[in-house]
Amino acid sequence: MVPHKGNRLGDDARRLFLKRVWPASARLARRLRDQWTELHLDLGPLRATLLSYSSAKLRADLSAAFNVALLSFPQGMAYALIAGLPVQYGIYACAVASVVGPLFQSSRYVVLGPTNATAVLVFSSYLSMEGKIDKISSLSFLLLLMGLALLAGAVFRAAALTQYVSRTVVIGYITGAAFLIIANQVHHMLGFPIPEVSTFVDIVGQTIRHAGQAQWPSVALSLLSFLVWWWLKVSFPKLPAVALALLLVSLLSLPLRFFHLPIRYLEPIPFGFWPLTIPSLHWSWFSQLASASLALAFFAAIEGASIGKSLASRSGEPIDPNREMFAQGAANLACAVLGGMPVSGSLTRSALNWISKPATVLANLWSGLLLAGGLLLAGPFFAYIPMPALATLVVCTGFSLINRRDVRIALQTTQADGLVFLVTFFSALLTPLDFAIGLGIGASVLLFLKQVGQPSLVEYTYDEEEGLREKGRSEERVVPEICIIHVEGELFFGVADLFRDQIRRICLDPTLRVVILRMRNAHHLDATCALAIDELARMMHESGRHLLISGATRPIIRVLRSSGVIDTIGRDNVFPLIGVHPNLSTRNALLRAQHLLGKKESEVRIFFEKVQAKPKSGEGTANA
Structure with a gap:
């Protein structure tokens, strides 16, 4: 005997209710109960006050x-x-x-x-x-x-x-x-x-x-x-x-x-x-x-x-x-x-x-x-x-x-x-x-967004004496093919266009083969800016160049991983921030850039990191 179509529809609706609607309603009810409890309302009016009056x-x-x-x-x-x-x-x-x-x-x-x-x-x-x-x-x-x-x-x-x-x-x-x-x-x-x-x-x-x-x-x-x-x-x-x-x-x-x-x-x-x-x-x-x-x-x-x-x-x-x-x-x-x-x-x-x-x-x-x-x-x-x-x-x-x-x-x-x-x-x-x-x-709110919506993108360089530092305007890069960009500020949807345009302007240099985004001071990366990074990585890959990320904090890595952008960049090209040695990830990124360029290690001078060690008797600053 063929079941009635109306019965099938009713059974489907019942199953949908039991599978989706009822659990969601139960979760909402528990959430409201918890929110009410957190108010700490003593609805036995002023009980404690009256008892000690x-x-x-x-x-x-x-x-x-x-x-x-x-x-x-x-x-x-x-x-x-x-x-x-x-x-x-x-x-x-x-x-x-x-x-x-x-x-x-x-x-x-x-x-x-x-x-x-x-x-x-x-x-x-x-x-x-x-x-x-x-x-x-x-x-x-x-x-x-x-x-x-x-x-x-x-x-x-x-x-x-x-x-x-x-x-x-x-x-x-x-x-x-x-x-x-x-x-x-x-x-x-x-x-x-x-x-x-x-x-x-x-x-x-x-x-x-x-x-x-x-x-x-x-x-x-x-x-x-x-x-x-x-x-x-x-x-x-x-x-x-x-x-x-x-x-x-x-x-x-x-x-x-x-x-x-x-x-x-x-x-x-x-x-x-x-x-x-x-x-x-x-x-x-x-x-x-x-x-x-x-x-x-x-x-x-x-x-x-x-x-x-x-x-x-x-x-x-x-x-x-x-x-x-x-x-x-x-x-x-x-x-x-x-x-x-x-x-x-x-x-x-x-x-x-x-x-x-x-x-x-x-x-x-x-x-x-x-x-x-x-x-x-x-x-x-x-x-x-x-x-x-x-x-x-x-x-x-x-x-x-x-x-x-x-x-x-x-x-x-x-x-x-x-x-x-x-x-x-x-x-x-x-x-x-x-x-x-x-x-x-x-x-x-608009003026606040305007203030936080201006991420700082500064080119960095390195040497054996001073370590990692901001590059002077007329100073030549240590390796012309490698550019280190220090990114600082909020990376939310309001700054995506500005972030994308500044990075693309830097990448117009025809001598550049590797761009390292140093993101230890970048915060609140969202989907819009993640897409901007994805577009930048694809653009560089199509022209035979490479994008690397150094100093990535856990929230940054979490967004890159959940969005899938980390696969576009390449997992070997993302270097997490190492807490006690904040510049070590950039050092590792430079080694990776050397490998991608097919250069010998001696051709890329790695800077000395200067890390403030915990003070002990007779000790001051230690080199990494």
């Missing part, structure tokens, strides 16, 4: 929590204002992130919450969408994507990738973002609205165009806010100047409400109001929000890692960047459900927390609970906070982000650093910020 630690944590909460309240409102969101979203994010973060964090000092960078990225990203997506309804979906990206990055140990982002890029980005923050708050200080635009130049243009609508009461209140903030900052540097200035100006402006002056105030929040949000999974939004979420996740990881490492170096306590990234992802997922905006590691609040000397990571938890309680109880009083006062304090925060010393170092250290800073800075002023940071990173 005491009243003294509680007092220290509450003191630090109170200080951080006082700063977080006005900062949360300010960052929400920067992002173009209702001010309570910033406080929601501060509270939720402070409660969720300690469950996973490795540092007791890093405080999670909204930051200038994440707020400006949210503002810029939505403006670049030109109103295609509603900000409030899609924000939870953006937070969901950002949180998942951070969690995936933590599981796959991607926090280490943040070290490859140049500090110059971050300085240029933050400086450009500071200008954008300041420009976007000026119209609130002057008391008139402007259309939403996405870049610094457009915002400045709209502000100038509508400047005639400025309201003098708002201008006066903005000036008063600045003076109060400055007085508090100078006279009482240890007090939270932003929070106290906002409170004092709000109290001083109470009588103005009776005169019905054109001053805009914040919207009140009903007593005990805290709405839950379920992310709306509109996949039509995915193409619009995916790039913004990845940019937010990437910059949040950079910001959190840099802050955590800075505080760890000052405190002497270890930090796990992947756990910090996981905590950020969990906090953003929680904000997607409990309300809020994108969060990262906050520089100012983390620094204040470090100064306040908390005993445990629970200080962040108490700070979050204080914020939540304050918002639930004090929400109706938001109606007494004048918008010009809050906008002025945001501008003061924006100016504090411009670090003139960092900018000077970035501009003056090297030409490459200066160019990267300028590209990032002007991109932040002229384009949306998620594009600007990508452009800055791209410029940094």
